[in-house]
Amino acid sequence: MSPFRRGVAGVIVAAAAVFAIATPASAHDQLLASTPGDGEQLAVAPTSVSMTFSGELLVLDESAAGAVVLVVDESGTDWTDGPVTVSGSTVTAALRPDMPVAGYQVRWQVVSEDGHPISGVIPFTVGDAEPLALAGAQPSGERESSDTAASDQIADETDGVLRTLIVAGGGAALAVAAFALYRFLRRPRTAAAPPESGAAADDL
Structure with missing residues (x-):
């Protein structure tokens, strides 16, 4: 293979490697586990809630700004007690004592390692x-925060669609380039034509 052909092949391989590495790195962090678990029925009220994510979460300062955790009942009462704690990929929030037998929701929002806010709801029951249905009542003071979280979720989904289109377009371009390279490498070399006898005779 000629140096030119080796160079073209190297460029295409390098571009494919960049796409392969960059695509998974852009994904948001995911919730891996929680205590209480999703839909768990507890015999006694918990003293805290904790969540573990797939990446190290971002915080704006030592007060864990950017992380919000609410534990609400049907009336919209928040049972969290004190500030939220973020340590690496783990979020913890203490709860007030004497939580009654009822259905609850852990409503959380954190900042993913890639800088995007992510949120979710974890239902559980005591006794x-x-x-508590997902459409349960919200405290009036939290409605604005909930609307903001919904807007962030829509923005995240739009960003995901655009990322998918970009990656798909890049993959298609690489496929076309690889096919062109294959045709180029398979093309037989053309030998140089010998000088015509008449021209050689004239030159003597």
């Missing part, structure tokens, strides 16, 4: 109670 023999009905689970």
Whole structure:
């Protein structure tokens, strides 16, 4: 293979490697586990809630700004007690004592390692109670925060669609380039034509 062909092949391989590495790195962090778990029924009220994510979460300062955790009942009462603690990929929030038998929701929002806010809801129950539906009442003071979280979620989904389109377009371009390289490498070399006998005779 000629140096030119080796160079073209190297460029295409390098571009493919960049796409392969960059694509998973752009994904948001995911919730891996929580205590209480999703839909868990507890015999006694918990003293705290904790969540573990797939990456190290971002915080704006030592007060864990950017991380929000609410534990609400059907009436919208928040049972968290004190500030939220963020340590690496773990978020913890203490709870007030004497939580009654009822259904609850852990409503959380954190800042992913890639800088995007992510949020979710974890339902659980204490005692023999009905689970709290996802459409349960919200405290009036938290409605604005909930609307903001919904807007951030929509922005995240739009960003994900655009990222998918960009990656798909890049993959298609690489496929076309690889096919062109294959055709180029498979093309037979053309031998140089010998000088015509008449021209050689004239030159003598």
